[in-house]
Amino acid sequence: MANFIPAGDGGHSGWRAAVQKLGGNLAGMVIPNIGAFIAWGLLTALFIPTGWTPNEQLSSMVGPMIVNLLPILIGYTGGRLVHGQRGAVIASVATVGVIVGTSIPMFLGAMIIGPLAAWVLKKIDGVLDPITPAGFEMLIGNFSLGISGLLMAILGYLGIGPVVNSLSDILGAGVKALTDTGLLPLASLLVEPAKVLFLNNAINHGVLGPLGVIDAEATGKSLMFMIETNPGPGLGILLAFWLAGPKVLRGSAPGAIIIHFLGGIHEIYFPYVLLRPLVILGAIAGGATGVAVFAATGVGLVATPSPGSIFAYLAVTPPGNHFGVLLGILLSAAVSFVVSFFILKASKAGDDDLEAAKAKAKAMKTGAAE
Amino acid sequence: MATISGANVKHVVVACEAGMGSSVMVAKMLAKQLKDAGITVSHTPVNQLAGEPHDVVLCHRGLGSRAKQAVPDSVVIMFDMFLGDLKIAKLVSDLKEGAEIVGD
Numbered sequence: 001m002a003n004f005i006p007a008g009d010g011g012h013s014g015w016r017a018a019v020q021k022l023g024g025n026l027a028g029m030v031i032p033n034i035g036a037f038i039a040w041g042l043l044t045a046l047f048i049p050t051g052w053t054p055n056e057q058l059s060s061m062v063g064p065m066i067v068n069l070l071p072i073l074i075g076y077t078g079g080r081l082v083h084g085q086r087g088a089v090i091a092s093v094a095t096v097g098v099i100v101g102t103s104i105p106m107f108l109g110a111m112i113i114g115p116l117a118a119w120v121l122k123k124i125d126g127v128l129d130p131i132t133p134a135g136f137e138m139l140i141g142n143f144s145l146g147i148s149g150l151l152m153a154i155l156g157y158l159g160i161g162p163v164v165n166s167l168s169d170i171l172g173a174g175v176k177a178l179t180d181t182g183l184l185p186l187a188s189l190l191v192e193p194a195k196v197l198f199l200n201n202a203i204n205h206g207v208l209g210p211l212g213v214i215d216a217e218a219t220g221k222s223l224m225f226m227i228e229t230n231p232g233p234g235l236g237i238l239l240a241f242w243l244a245g246p247k248v249l250r251g252s253a254p255g256a257i258i259i260h261f262l263g264g265i266h267e268i269y270f271p272y273v274l275l276r277p278l279v280i281l282g283a284i285a286g287g288a289t290g291v292a293v294f295a296a297t298g299v300g301l302v303a304t305p306s307p308g309s310i311f312a313y314l315a316v317t318p319p320g321n322h323f324g325v326l327l328g329i330l331l332s333a334a335v336s337f338v339v340s341f342f343i344l345k346a347s348k349a350g351d352d353d354l355e356a357a358k359a360k361a362k363a364m365k366t367g368a369a370e
Numbered sequence: 371m372a373t374i375s376g377a378n379v380k381h382v383v384v385a386c387e388a389g390m391g392s393s394v395m396v397a398k399m400l401a402k403q404l405k406d407a408g409i410t411v412s413h414t415p416v417n418q419l420a421g422e423p424h425d426v427v428l429c430h431r432g433l434g435s436r437a438k439q440a441v442p443d444s445v446v447i448m449f450d451m452f453l454g455d456l457k458i459a460k461l462v463s464d465l466k467e468g469a470e471i472v473g474d
Contacts, residue, residue, distance in 0.1 A: 020432075028417055081418075198387055198430070252453040256453055259395065265392050267386065267452065268452045268453065270432070271452065274450075
């Protein structure tokens with residue numbers, strides 16, 4: 001089967017595994033908390049002064065949730081990944097130090113201090129556990145966590161908070177410059193290829209999401225949430241594979257379209273691109289088109305649409321933004337479809353390999369060959 | 371190269387990046403096919419594979435090297451397509467027939 005798949009061999013490419021691993025850790029802190037982000041996003045969309053039904057009392061929850069709750073949840077989850085429940089607790093304590101040191105939502109800071117605090121406690125436990133006399137486990141356990149948690153919170157307040165704050169300022173200014181100069185669609189040049197290498201979660205939840213939340217806190221919505229999550233380019237690619245792809249792949253394309261566009265599992269189209277790498281041009285063109293339309297119509301989303309399904313999109317689209325959002329998705333799908341369609345048509349010659357692979361596959365199914 | 375006899379497999383783990391999206395989908399489809407054989411299927415983030423041995427780990431080729439790093443002694447099967455993949459079909463038939471399963 002090895003020659004059936006030219007790209008994406010799992011055996012080597014160590015850098016990719018390393019980047020994936022880092023990104024996976026970032027995403028692993030965010031993804032379990034997406035529900036809380038959506039609660040916050042909907043609360044914002046409903047009750048802030050420019051929302052569906054403005055309400056001053058209920059909108060007072062918006063600030064504390066974004067500034068306190070969400071970073072603490074991220075820190076908590078990061079700590080739990082490193083050192084279980086104790087790690088989660090010390091990470092939450094330490095995250096508070098980072099939060100009060102600044103005025104912006106401290107996602108990046110929480111992603112650093114949470115796992116770090118848990119790791120420190122893990123080392124401390126490693127030393128103390130073997131020498132703790134019987135009966136003193138709870139006493140020593142509680143105070144080792146309490147004292148080291150206090151120290152980590154101070155470290156977060158004095159050290160990590162200010163550093164991350166200035167880093168966020170730089171990143172934010174960079175994004176603003178890209179937006180102001182109309183160059184934001186160029187982001188698709190990086191995002192779309194990285195996405196199909198399974199860096200999708202790392203990019204969206206590790207980088208774009210935190211930037212988007214800062215944006216959304218100020219304006220009630222953000223375009224950052226839409227750059228990676230737009231289901232349009234993937235839809236276009238799958239449609240192209242359905243109509244013009246190698247015969248062996250056509251059968252599964254309609255099912256993949258449903259899972260991708262309605263279910264929001266984008267991973268399902270990545271293998272199609274890996275089989276015909278040139279098709280990535282369709283994804284890039286489609287993605288850039290989508291970002292350009294979103295920017296031109298001035299739309300955004302109130303929270304990360306996760307998973308990237310059309311239903312999740314509609315749920316986090318603020319009032320008055322539906323036209324631009326749907327137009328952007330539609331046009332990005334159309335552009336991606338047209339480009340991918342012609343690439344697939346032009347590479348028809350390559351079908352021989354796939355026919356051979358299919359014959360081999362048939363033989364394998366009947367057990368005649370391995 | 372890790373191997374295991376299909377007859378000894380009680381449990382299959384499907385791994386993906388977050389352990390909440392594609393792996394859940396594949397695990398669900400696989401569980402349906404393996405139910406009669408008495409084999410259970412679960413899903414997990416690839417980062418959390420390490421720590422305990424698994425009979426068979428199934429993941430996409432793009433995550434294969436990380437899965438192998440995490441559980442070097444377990445049988446890791448890498449597939450290419452989330453729908454209609456022949457490696458998955460072969461794994462199912464091998465499990466049902468108790469044939470020898472060789473990791474990638």
